[in-house]
Amino acid sequence: xxxxxxxxxxxxxxxxxxxxxxxxxxxxxxxxxxxxxxxxxxxxxxxxxxxxxxxxxxxxxxxxxxxxxxxxxxxxxxxxxxxxxxxxxxxxxxxxxxxxxxxxxxxxxxxxxxxxxxxxxxxxxxxxxxxxxxxxxxxxxxxxxxxxxxxxxxxxxxxxxxxxxxxxxxxxxxxxxxxxxxxxxxxxxxxxxxxxxxxxxxxxxxxxxxxxxxxxxxxxxxxxxxxxxxxxxxxxxxxxxxxxxxxxxxxxxxxxxxxxxxxxxxxxxxxxxxxxxxxxxxxxxxxxxxxxxxxxxxxxxxxxxxxxxxxxxxxxxxxxxxxxxxxxxxxxxxxxxxxxxxxxxxxxxxxxxxxxxxxxxxxxxxxxxxxxxxxxxxxxxxxxxxxxxxxxxxxxxxxxxxxxxxxxxxxxxxxxxxxxxxxxxxxxxxxxxxxxxxxxxxxxxxxxxxxxxxxxxxxxxxxxxxxxxxxxxxxxxxxxxxxxxxxxxxxxxxxxxxxxxxxxxxxxxxxxxxxxxxxxxxxxxxx
Amino acid sequence: xxxxxxxxxxxxxxxxxxxxxxxxxxxxxxxxxxxxxxxxxxxxxxxxxxxxxxxxxxxxxxxxxxxxxxxxxxxxxxxxxxxxxxxxxxxxxxxxxxxxxxxxxxxxxxxxxxxxxxxxxxxxxxxxxxxxxxxxxxxxxxxxxxxxxxxxxxxxxxxxxxxxxxxxxxxxxxxxxxxxxxxxxxxxxxxxxxxxxxxxxxxxxxxxxxxxxxxxxxxxxxxxxxxxxxxxxxxxxxxxxxxxxxxxxxxxxxxxxxxxxxxxxxxxxxxxxxxxxxxxxxxxxxxxxxxxxxxxxxxxxxxxxxxxx
Numbered sequence: 090x091x092x093x094x095x096x097x098x099x100x101x102x103x104x105x106x107x108x109x110x111x112x113x114x115x116x117x118x119x120x121x122x123x124x125x126x127x128x129x130x131x132x133x134x135x136x137x138x139x140x141x142x143x144x145x146x147x148x149x150x151x152x153x154x155x156x157x158x159x160x161x162x163x164x165x166x167x168x169x170x171x172x173x174x175x176x177x178x179x180x181x182x183x184x185x186x187x188x189x190x191x192x193x194x195x196x197x198x199x200x201x202x203x204x205x206x207x208x209x210x211x212x213x214x215x216x217x218x219x220x221x222x223x224x225x226x227x228x229x230x231x232x233x234x235x236x237x238x239x240x241x242x243x244x245x246x247x248x249x250x251x252x253x254x255x256x257x258x259x260x261x262x263x264x265x266x267x268x269x270x271x272x273x274x275x276x277x278x279x280x281x282x283x284x285x286x287x288x289x290x291x292x293x294x295x296x297x298x299x300x301x302x303x304x305x306x307x308x309x310x311x312x313x314x315x316x317x318x319x320x321x322x323x324x325x326x327x328x329x330x331x332x333x334x335x336x337x338x339x340x341x342x343x344x345x346x347x348x349x350x351x352x353x354x355x356x357x358x359x360x361x362x363x364x365x366x367x368x369x370x371x372x373x374x375x376x377x378x379x380x381x382x383x384x385x386x387x388x389x390x391x392x393x394x395x396x397x398x399x400x401x402x403x404x405x406x407x408x409x410x411x412x413x414x415x416x417x418x419x420x421x422x423x424x425x426x427x428x429x430x431x432x433x434x435x436x437x438x439x440x441x442x443x444x445x446x447x448x449x450x451x452x453x454x455x456x457x458x459x460x461x462x463x464x465x466x467x468x469x470x471x472x473x474x475x476x477x478x479x480x481x482x483x484x485x486x487x488x489x490x491x492x493x494x495x496x497x498x499x500x501x502x503x504x505x506x507x508x509x510x511x512x513x514x515x516x517x518x519x520x521x522x523x524x525x526x527x528x529x530x531x532x533x534x535x536x537x538x539x540x541x542x543x544x545x546x547x548x549x550x551x552x553x554x555x556x557x558x559x560x561x562x563x564x565x566x567x568x569x570x571x572x573x574x575x576x577x578x579x580x581x582x583x584x585x586x587x588x589x590x591x592x593x594x595x596x597x598x599x600x601x602x603x604x605x606x607x608x609x610x611x612x613x614x615x616x
Numbered sequence: 617x618x619x620x621x622x623x624x625x626x627x628x629x630x631x632x633x634x635x636x637x638x639x640x641x642x643x644x645x646x647x648x649x650x651x652x653x654x655x656x657x658x659x660x661x662x663x664x665x666x667x668x669x670x671x672x673x674x675x676x677x678x679x680x681x682x683x684x685x686x687x688x689x690x691x692x693x694x695x696x697x698x699x700x701x702x703x704x705x706x707x708x709x710x711x712x713x714x715x716x717x718x719x720x721x722x723x724x725x726x727x728x729x730x731x732x733x734x735x736x737x738x739x740x741x742x743x744x745x746x747x748x749x750x751x752x753x754x755x756x757x758x759x760x761x762x763x764x765x766x767x768x769x770x771x772x773x774x775x776x777x778x779x780x781x782x783x784x785x786x787x788x789x790x791x792x793x794x795x796x797x798x799x800x801x802x803x804x805x806x807x808x809x810x811x812x813x814x815x816x817x818x819x820x821x822x823x824x825x826x827x828x829x830x831x832x833x834x835x836x837x838x839x840x841x842x843x844x845x846x847x848x849x850x851x852x853x854x855x856x857x858x859x860x861x862x863x864x865x866x867x868x869x870x871x872x873x874x875x876x877x878x879x880x881x882x883x884x885x886x887x888x889x890x891x892x893x894x895x896x897x898x899x900x901x902x903x904x905x906x907x908x909x910x911x912x913x914x915x916x917x918x919x920x921x922x923x924x925x
Contacts, residue, residue, distance in 0.1 A: 135791035137757030207722055209754065211729040221758045223734035230726050307788060309755075347820030350852070376820075393791050395820045 095123070097132035104130060104142055105218035112149045117158055120150055124164045126389035126401055136398040139391070140174040143399070145218045147180035156187035163259040167419040169198040171205070171312035171402065175231035178206050179213050182234040191242045199239050205312060206231040260420040266437070269412035275385045276411065278378045280342070282370040283355035290382070293372070294411035298434035299338040300324060300427055301405045303388060305345035305397055306357040313402055316421060317341070318361045324424045325364050328431070337431045339369045342382070344390050344397045346373035389418065406430050408437060508535050511558075518565045531561035652679035656686050660693065670706040680714040680724060687724050691731045701740050708746060733758050737774065744774050752783040759783070760790045767795045770804070777804050781811035788818045800825060810842055817846035826850065830858055830872075837871035844875045848883065855879055864898055870911045873902075877914035881921050890922045899923065 095104055111119045122128065123146055131139050147165065150157050157165060161184065168181035182202065185195060210230045212222035222228040276291030294301065302321055308314030321339055328334045341358070343349040349357075354371040365371065374382060376395060383390060389401035404422050406415040415430055512531050519525040534557035537550060656679065658664065659672035679686045693699055694707040711728055715721045721728075735747040736759055751759035763780040766773030773780065777799065784792040796812040796819075803809035813829065816822040829835050830843040847855040859876035862868050877899070880889060889895065900923065902915040 133791070135757075135760060135787075136789035137755065137760055137787075138791070141757060208718055208725075210722070210726055212726045221733055222730050224730055225727060228726070228730070345820075348818070348850075393789060394793050396789050398789055398791075 095128070095130040097129055097134070099130055101138065101142065101219060105145065108146060108149055109218075112152060115153065117150075117153060117160075120146060121158070121160050124150075124161065126391060126399055127387070131391040131399055133393050134398060135393060137174075139399045140177050141219065143168075144174065144177040144180040145215075147177065147184045148215045151180070151184040151187035153187070156189055157184040163419050166195070166198045167401065169195075169202040169205075169235070170420055171310065171316075172202070173205055173209070173310050173312065175206050175210050176213050178202050179229060179231040179234040180215070182231070182238040183215070186234075186238040186241045191244065193242070195242055196239070199235055199242065202235045203232055206235070261415060261417045261422070263415045264413060266408075269408065269410075269414060270385075272411040275378075275381055278374055278381060280372040280374050281351060282372050283351050283358060283365055285351045288372075290374075291411060293340060293370070294338070294407050296409060297336065297338050297368075298409055298414075298431050298437075299340060299407040299411075300431060301339075301407055302341045303344055303390070303400075303403050304341050305343045306349050306353050307345055308397070308400075313400070315361065317402060317404070318358060318363055320421055320424065322362045322364070324427055325369065327424045327428045331428055331432070333428060333431060333435070335368060336435060337368075341371045343371070343373045344379070344388075344400060345395065346379055347376055347395050349373050386413065406434065408434050505539060508538065511535075511562075515561055515565050524564070527561045527564035530557055530564065534558040534561060652676060652683070652686070655679070656683075656689065660689055662699070666700050666703050669703050673703075673706040673710045677710050677713045678717075680711060681717060681720040687727065691727055695731055695734060697739060701742060704740075704743065705746070708743075712750065729754070729756075732756075736762055741775070745779060748775060748779075748783055752786045755787040755790075760787065760792075764790070764792060764795065767792075767799070776808075778807040778811040781808065781815050785811075785815040785818070793819045793822070797822070797825070806836065806839075810838055813839065813842045813846065817842070817849055820850055823847070823851045823854070827854065827858070830855075830862075833867075833869070837869050840869070840872045841875045844872070844879060848879060852883060856884055859884075860892075860895060863895065863902075870908045874908075874911040874914040877902075877911065877918050881914065881918040884922075886922065889918075892922075896923050 095107060108120065108123065111123075123130065124143070131142070134142075147157075147161075147168070150161050165181045165184045168177050169185070172178045172181060182199070185199075210232050212225060212228035212230060213234075214220050214222050214228055216227065272291055272295065276289065276295075278290045280288050280290060280293055282288065293299075300321070302317050304314035304317045306314070318341060321341060325334065325339055328337060328339075341363075343354060351373075354373060355365065358365055358371045363369070363371070382388070386403075386405065388403060390397055391399050401419050402417075402421060404417040404427070405413050406417075406427065408414045414434055417427075512528070512535050515528040515531040516525075519528040534554045537554035537557070652675070655672045655675040659669050659676060661669070673690075676686060676690065680690060681687075690707050690711055694704050694711065696704070711731075714724065715728065729751075732747050732751050733756070735743055736751060738744050738747065748759050748763065752763070762774055763784050766775065767777060767780050767784075770777070775783070781792070781796060781799065784790050784796075792815060796815045799808055799812040800816065803812070813826070816825060826843040826846045830840050830847060832840070835843075844855060844859070847858070856879065859879045862876040863873055863880065865873075880895075896919075899915045899918050902911060903919060905912075907915075
């Protein structure tokens, strides 16, 4: 059986028939899926109809042979804690009582339930879905059901009622850094605040940790939206006392943006003492964008037209990147716990800033290295690195102007010899790296330089030969400098743990250099 | 009291069910035990005249919460269709008055509320009207269902459509907007249309309907005034824009102009309106003209705020 066939278009009779079949076949999972506020079957129904449907669902869960399962407990306790409809509260009390083992932790919820319904209680019947009581026969009341559950709780021999200090684990979920979803989907959604200023979701919630709640001004349950804003105000006070005010943000977004104009938002917030400024705002989006926010944050809210017909209590702790770090749902949060979490998120921000600072330094070094690499290539090509290079310089700069200088008679043969040595070195390097272009270029230059002036008469021909010689030298060293550049870049980055730099330019250069030196030694010895 | 202590106190005291307390009636109150018993005996005597019985019901308001027999007896009279309507309405009024003592009335509420539900289909239209009103103020789902069913199927209607719409407007989440929109388009009566528009005044999706009605000079002034009020709630910036145009239009209805001037005077932006010389001159002309008193008063209000400053 698939309860997904239930949609906004399904009739209440179809709903009743399907859930009763689910109980008959003990399809607990399906019933629990239907308790989720986000189920489509609750869309476009009046708030009172939704209450009747959810009340009947809880009643049927109480009829399961093993009673209400643990997974139904959040919904049951939520209704006892903040529900106002006597029918649903009575059903929740019955569902709680259907459990085999009383737990003293339930006591405060039952106590609150009595307070919630005592001024508008009524006769209730669970004989069939949709039935109303018009007299006392066969009827019960929400208060009677809650008191019966308290009696059941009292029968527990271990009941000590030492119960009220801890927040139940189901009402909150935390997300480690790696599990937090990025804000990309909704970062650009425009939000308007209480004084009509526009911002985006990203601008509002990135840069500092935040506590975000949802509410709407037309909510008629004082235990939900009104209390949410009052608790937000209380959190602001706690943050102030701890010196965290100004370092974190608080915000409330309305579920009812078409009605909740900036004036209404401001009035509602101020009437509950909420402090409002740049860092503490009440906001609204467009109705369309609210759907995106609802989808992204998985808000437990459903609508009839543009009005909320059912919603749960929701609060979100957002980290400095606007990602959900912790969420509170169904039950009100403890301000001290929220302040602790915000403090923890501030710690994350500081660690993140230190990491960013380190990364920035490394990035600057890397940028400088990258920018320097071409200069290094040029510098390395120009700076003489070995005897061969010296011969290249001497051949290029010296021989070209020899005829204009007064020099010893032996200098011309010496420099000519050195030019030929340079040419030999180009040949050797060309052989080693498989690139002979540098050798051919160098040979052409040496030929031009050594030819008698009468053969090559134009004045520019010898300076051109110098340029060719330099070009040949650059070409011959460019391969090694490429490797040098890679090495420099690698050196600025962190070496992966346990991975040796086997491919580093240093290693390759050294390996390439050994046969080259051996060949050069043989070449020198030969001549 | 801490939550822990509160929980303990409530759980320990759970054995004591809250029932109407059998206390000595009248302690600290106006009626003594013998007084209210005598009054009840007289009020429940069907052989007496209606006027005498109605007078006695008025004396029993406090006793209803103190004595379950009086409560049950009063509900019995209320539900008895053979009793005259006036007496039944007096019983209803006494119960309603008792319900204001919220804390004392707590145990009485379930039987009272069940009686109201039973009376929602009472043969007397006056009783149905009153009872459905009381139920809808509590946002009762049965009353909502009955009223919506009546609007969908007029032959089953318990109250006229305008009354049903008026009562449904007590709960904005009653899912009545689609029906109300339909009634605006095809109204069974002008009253029903006006009530449908009043109901839609809380519906953000109906801004277009109100703009259309406000700007349609063929609509009655009442409909246009309702539309202006609704726009003030839903889209105040749009109303400001239309209100100025309406005031400047010399062919407009004075009643609608008066409403528009009031909207400008009460909710307009001072920095814009105080600089609007064309509008100021128009308002001055209205003040000095022989126009209706209503619009002249609105013009004076505007002038005091924006012109004479």
